[in-house]
Amino acid sequence: MSSALLENRICLITGSSRGIGLGVARVFAENGASVILHGRDENVLR
Template identity: 60%
Template sequence: MSTDFNMNPQHYPCPDQILEDRIILITGASDGIGQALALRSAQLGARVILHGRDVARL
């Protein structure tokens, strides 16, 4: 069985400001995937609301 599934980002171009003027609430933003998602969302133009257990790391 073979598949043609490919997660290479070059196959799925993303406009630089795709999230511009969007507001996103991210839970778990003080670490790990939540933190990475928060940073990338902000880079793509979103206004980000952060929630996490460790306030010092937000």
């Protein structure tokens, strides 16, 4: 994925405490996006 696509973007990722949501959140953050996490397990999201 090109970093330019996500730079200066704000992304809300649901289901981000595990699985695909967690993977997507990591990739987006690594590519310059500001990521807002949402999931059922608050302790995992920290």
